[in-house]
Amino acid sequence: MNLLTGEWIPVQHEGVFEHISLKALLTQDEDWQISLPRDDMEMACLQLLVSLTQVLFIPDNKGQLVEHIAQPISESDYIAAIESKQDWFELDHPQHPFMQIRGVKAKELTDMAKLFAGLTGATSSAFVNESGLAGQLCPSCTAMGLFNQAANCPGFGGGFKASLRGDSPITTLILGSNLRQTIWRNVLCKKMLDVSMPWFETARNKSPNWVDLVKEKENIEAHQTGLLRGLFWQPAHIELIKGDGEGVCDCCGQQGECYIGFKKEKFVYEFKGVWPHPHGPRVFKVARGEREEKFSSFTTAAPSWTLLTQFLIRKEQEREGHTPAPVVSQARQMDVVNRRLYLMVGGYRNKQASILERRHELFNIAREWQNNDRQIERIVDTGLTYRTELRKKLFGFFKATGASLQDQAEHRFYKQTEPLVHGMLRNMDFKESKAAFSDYHQQLREATHNIFKQVTEPYQNEPKMIKALAIARRGLEKSLNELN
Numbered sequence: 275m276n277l278l279t280g281e282w283i284p285v286q287h288e289g290v291f292e293h294i295s296l297k298a299l300l301t302q303d304e305d306w307q308i309s310l311p312r313d314d315m316e317m318a319c320l321q322l323l324v325s326l327t328q329v330l331f332i333p334d335n336k337g338q339l340v341e342h343i344a345q346p347i348s349e350s351d352y353i354a355a356i357e358s359k360q361d362w363f364e365l366d367h368p369q370h371p372f373m374q375i376r377g378v379k380a381k382e383l384t385d386m387a388k389l390f391a392g393l394t395g396a397t398s399s400a401f402v403n404e405s406g407l408a409g410q411l412c413p414s415c416t417a418m419g420l421f422n423q424a425a426n427c428p429g430f431g432g433g434f435k436a437s438l439r440g441d442s443p444i445t446t447l448i449l450g451s452n453l454r455q456t457i458w459r460n461v462l463c464k465k466m467l468d469v470s471m472p473w474f475e476t477a478r479n480k481s482p483n484w485v486d487l488v489k490e491k492e493n494i495e496a497h498q499t500g501l502l503r504g505l506f507w508q509p510a511h512i513e514l515i516k517g518d519g520e521g522v523c524d525c526c527g528q529q530g531e532c533y534i535g536f537k538k539e540k541f542v543y544e545f546k547g548v549w550p551h552p553h554g555p556r557v558f559k560v561a562r563g564e565r566e567e568k569f570s571s572f573t574t575a576a577p578s579w580t581l582l583t584q585f586l587i588r589k590e591q592e593r594e595g596h597t598p599a600p601v602v603s604q605a606r607q608m609d610v611v612n613r614r615l616y617l618m619v620g621g622y623r624n625k626q627a628s629i630l631e632r633r634h635e636l637f638n639i640a641r642e643w644q645n646n647d648r649q650i651e652r653i654v655d656t657g658l659t660y661r662t663e664l665r666k667k668l669f670g671f672f673k674a675t676g677a678s679l680q681d682q683a684e685h686r687f688y689k690q691t692e693p694l695v696h697g698m699l700r701n702m703d704f705k706e707s708k709a710a711f712s713d714y715h716q717q718l719r720e721a722t723h724n725i726f727k728q729v730t731e732p733y734q735n736e737p738k739m740i741k742a743l744a745i746a747r748r749g750l751e752k753s754l755n756e757l758n
């Protein structure tokens with residue numbers, strides 16, 4: 275199967291499920307939607323489509339990009355664009371198959387499920403997936419799994435390298451009105467690339483690392499790594515193995531040739547610097563005079579809104595800061611102010627090689643978001659402040675009594691307030707925000723009070739704890755009053 279010419283994209287349109295080609299998707303204007311059994315695979319499919327389109331077409335400027343969003347491209351433009359690259363995207367190529375190496379030495383076959391993050395080895399597998407999803411996979415699901423594993427997941431463990439962005443980076447993409455427009459909204463134009471990846475022109479025609487192989491123990495510099503090479507970086511040596519005859523794909527149900535496993539082999543190299551991935555927000559801090567930069571990731575169970583400012587707003591402070599993904603920065607500069615921002619956020623939370631949970635969600639942010647950083651920060655920070663006060667007062671109660679309630683309270687807080695925060699972002703009229711913020715405070719305050727009451731309920735009548743509880747309650751009351 276060839277990703278540039280084959281019909282592999284699983285889509286749905288008016289209840290009909292089919293596989294279409296990238297050419298059909300970019301040259302026609304149908305209302306297709308990606309259709310897969312897992313939300314993270316759908317996002318991986320989209321990210322793969324965006325990455326393919328990005329390396330085929332780099333619009334010169336905003337005007338050209340707007341044109342691409344509005345109008346399908348011509349078939350002849352598509353054919354001309356794929357001509358020099360077609361060979362690199364063939365899943366079964368005899369010499370350099372897509373994101374694989376021929377002749378991988380491995381004693382045994384690895385199960386296909388290992389290409390689907392979190393399917394096996396997760397501490398909460400039942401939560402992460404349905405069982406029996408990947409014994410054998412069709413070429414389409416395999417290509418998406420291969421790409422997702424390499425770009426978005428922790429390494430296989432045992433010395434295997436993780437993705438260019440680290441163990442489990444967060445990906446942010448912009449949602450458009452249909453699939454074709456969504457793809458173009460996440461393609462960076464030349465002007466944007468000049469800013470985010472100034473060396474991209476010189477490294478533009480470098481072949482991917484399954485064609486031009488990385489040498490054992492090679493030192494690779496981020497600023498010599500081109501767009502194609504970085505977007506499709508394969509950190510491990512992998513070789514897919516096909517089954518005999520036909521089978522039914524355990525993921526999408528398609529019948530045909532299937533892969534039944536893969537060989538994998540680790541290899542060592544040093545990647546120096548941070549490659550400015552178009553789809554990933556980054557954070558930095560300065561420690562002992564050195565700036566340490568890395569990609570945003572989910573490191574706690576806190577919901578995505580707690581990190582929203584990292585996804586949207588550039589912040590350069592002396593000791594710390596963050597930079598949104600270039601695709602978000604482009605939307606900020608390019609979009610008309612009366613357009614809402616539909617931001618897809620996806621990522622995994624891992625502990626070493628295993629996935630603890632996956633997060634894939636959509637933020638719908640009110641128009642004029644570009645001009646209202648302060649207010650967006652205020653929405654997030656206000657939520658965080660109420661959480662912190664609740665935790666602090668319960669921590670005081672814990673110190674006095676030994677009853678540890680702060681973690682379960684925090685969990686409840688996130689659960690109860692998540693719709694509030696999303697509602698605030700969605701319905702905000704940034705020009706007339708006073709009443710909305712006052713209402714927001716009121717609701718956060720109520721939720722905080724209720725949670726405090728719920729978690730301390732069992733201790734209301736314990737004589738030894740009544741005093742500590744009263745102190746905590748009064749303390750909370752006082753600090754919430756100050757917040758309002």
Ligand SMILES: [Zn+2]
Pocket residue numbers: 411412413414415416523524525526527528
């Ligand atoms: Zn499949």
